[in-house]
Amino acid sequence: MPSSNVVPPARFSAQARLRALQSDIMELILDRDLEAGDALPTENELCTALGVGRNTLRESLKVLQALGVIEIRHGFGMFVAPSNFEALADGLIFRARLSLRHHGLEALQLVDVRQALEAGLIGSSMDLMTAGQLAGIEESVVRMEELGAAGESFVDADSDFHSRLFEPLNNELLFNLLGVFWKVYRKIHSEIGAGAEDLAAVAELHRNVYTAVAAGDKARAAQELTRHFDGIRRRISDVVAD
Amino acid sequence: MPSSNVVPPARFSAQARLRALQSDIMELILDRDLEAGDALPTENELCTALGVGRNTLRESLKVLQALGVIEIRHGFGMFVAPSNFEALADGLIFRARLSLRHHGLEALQLVDVRQALEAGLIGSSMDLMTAGQLAGIEESVVRMEELGAAGESFVDADSDFHSRLFEPLNNELLFNLLGVFWKVYRKIHSEIGAGAEDLAAVAELHRNVYTAVAAGDKARAAQELTRHFDGIRRRISDVVAD
DNA sequence: ACCGTAGCGGATGTCCCATGTCCCCTGAGC
DNA sequence: GCTCAGGGGACATGGGACATCCGCTACGGT
Structure with a gap:
């Protein structure tokens, strides 16, 4: 020694x-x-x-x-250990919450990154998607619509939807990263209070994404995803404006 | 107490x-x-x-x-503290090196994610790019070409090129993430030995990206970036194959 | 009067030791 | 053959002692 x-x-x-x-x-x-x-x-x-x-x-x-x-x-x-990004999520959640108390910059940047990842990868994912996986995505959309119609929040179904969207890529690192972003979003979402959001509209945005994916139209899928994120970005801006 | x-x-x-x-x-x-x-x-x-x-x-x-x-x-x-992803980089470097010793999966996934980020965000970045920033990018390309012609490695210029590409977005989180990926790539690059790479070809790939960006052609810029990453992916696969 | 430096106080860094807690494994008993 | 209590090993926690470092201040030289 x-x-x-x-x-x-x-x-x-x-x-x-x-x-x-x-x-x-x-x-x-x-x-x-x-x-x-x-x-x-x-x-x-x-x-x-x-x-x-x-x-x-x-x-x-x-x-x-x-x-x-x-x-x-x-x-x-x-x-x-097998891959595990739990702690990274905690760190990012902290940063996002800290930023929300001031200018909300980091929270918005987080959405930007998530948008780039999802919109940028949806095309490759569609190339590898099987019929079964497509059906799973639709199921998530249906669940969101049902819960939305009942006036209940559907965070889980929303989360499912996004995971399933990129399941074909079989990329664990990406999963972890998106999981982190999702976790952060969920936390700040609950912090900023989600009362005012229009459930039906959110469900419809997801339905639009699904439709584009099912039609095999990559450009429109990416575009619909982008619009979905615009909504999130707007909500964060509103909160910070207070 | x-x-x-x-x-x-x-x-x-x-x-x-x-x-x-x-x-x-x-x-x-x-x-x-x-x-x-x-x-x-x-x-x-x-x-x-x-x-x-x-x-x-x-x-x-x-x-x-x-x-x-x-x-x-x-x-x-x-x-x-201000944002700092140093340790995350260390963790990822470790995982990438560990994977290289076995199947190289995580290293490839890392490249996929980086590709999605860069190809997905280049469009937005081009929207915000100023003439000065564009000139900075070309300068990086020129430096790569000069060093490549002299037979010297140009990791720094390469790094500069990619940071400058996304400087207009002014997104610190993205910078940190790309910085992490870059650091990991650099490490595994030195680990897998870069002797066999064709410097001139790499420089040319970057020149192509610059040309597309300068021309304002978003689709081609994204496509050239993708090709650039295909090269990296191939090199990793080669190493793992041993 | 000005400036450089040695010393001081406080905070973190490193380490050891004692004790509590938990988990897997083994073997006795049924 | 199966179940479960106990043992032993390993990590968890807390406290104390001492080393190290940093910034500030006050002293002394110029």
């Missing part, structure tokens, strides 16, 4: 040291050829292996957990 | 408690109307305010730092 003698390799900024420690841990995972699901060494082993104290190590470990790199199971051990 | 009786609010999973603590801290920031740059209470104050030990608190604090929510300055204090 390379006990770093007396001096921890020169004092860089503490921040740099922490980042270096995280990198070391990740490097160690890569070196040992661990795959998702494999167990990491115990905390104590890592302490001695990396030459740092347990608390210092744990701080890095928690960061890696938040980043979705590792999974920590109390009382059992630590493992290489 | 207001020891909350004997038992902390029922024992949920430790994970949930940590997340709750993070939320509490963020809630506290929002409640006190702190803006980016404002100072947070000291660690000890937070310990008593939230009723947890310093170690536990610090673990949450480090996570928030990694998420770019707060900035910690050794010996001075903690502050609400």
